[in-house]
Amino acid sequence: MFRALYIGLLSLLATGCLAQTTLNQGLKQELNSIDAEDQKYRILIMRQMLTGAPSGYDSIARVVHLTPEQVGPYVSQRMLELDSVNIRRIARIITQYGYPGKTLVGEPTNEVALLVIQHSNRIPQYLPLIKKMAAKGEIPFYLYARMLDRQLMYEGKEQLYGTQGRSFGVPNAQTGQRENVSFIWPIQDAARVNQRRKKAGFDSTVEANAQRLGMKYKPMALAEARAIEQASAAKP
Structure with a gap:
């Protein structure tokens, strides 16, 4: 009898621990998709700035029928359009779930919402929330520090x-x-x-x-x- 109760108790504890560590896989997948969109054009711009390599821009020029001189402004505009879409998606997620931190979506997916916010004009709105999440260990503190620096500069x-x-x-x-x-x-x-x-x-x-x-x-x-x-x- 005692052994059965002991095993049952262990089972309940294990179930509770599992529930606490189970990630929201659907949300994690959505955030990873947003991250890919957020970085798509930034990677091209950074590569071109640091190396002067035109290969990425050349392929875009051929696809969208632009001259090489027109590709830079085109890429920047597309990036801004995606930023606008992504921050609206992140705002919806935060309204529904709160900030999607480490406990909810794991690492490094817990950084995605913060990075999208940093690429928007909504830093003042979300900075207190980011500070709170950093204090709880849901996101790395240095990412909050970087966002704070950006807002101070602005x-x-x-x-x-x-x-x-x-x-x-x-x-x-x-x-x-x-x-x-x-x-x-x-x-x-x-x-x-x-x-x-x-x-x-x-x-x-x-x-x-x-x-x-x-x-x-x-x-x-x-x-x-x-x-x-x-x-x-x-x-x-």
Whole structure:
């Protein structure tokens, strides 16, 4: 009798553990599909920017009957259109399930909704939720840190973790021709940024991150960054 009760209890405990760890496979599959759409054109753009390899753009030009010069704007427009579709899908998912974190869809699928939000204009709306999920361990904290940096930059404020860079076309004072100026957006308490990055879970320094983005890192005052941004908006 006691043995039967003991086995029954173990069975109930096992069932409870299984229920707690069972992922929503349908939602996981949908999010993975959204992720593929989100990255489709970004991969092409990044490859072309970093390597100058035209092969991906050439194949698109042949399919949609565009000149090579027209492919870049076409790809960018298609990416923006997909971003608009994807953020609406993510908004629906969050309304139905809450944020789809590690417990619900596993890793790395738990990062998909965050990345789509980061590619939208809805960061202010969802940033508190992302912070809450990071605190619970449902998403990596460094991804919240990167989103926070992006929002601070959009607001014209100093970022905290040095994850965000900007590029502007600025007129040369001597030639009048526009030249590209790229830099890591100003960082609050820049002397301690690498300590904050390590604590947040980043595996690289701000200098290495800048190099990855094709820039050389140097601390910059916010006033200097704003001056460059204003100069880029000036008419030739």
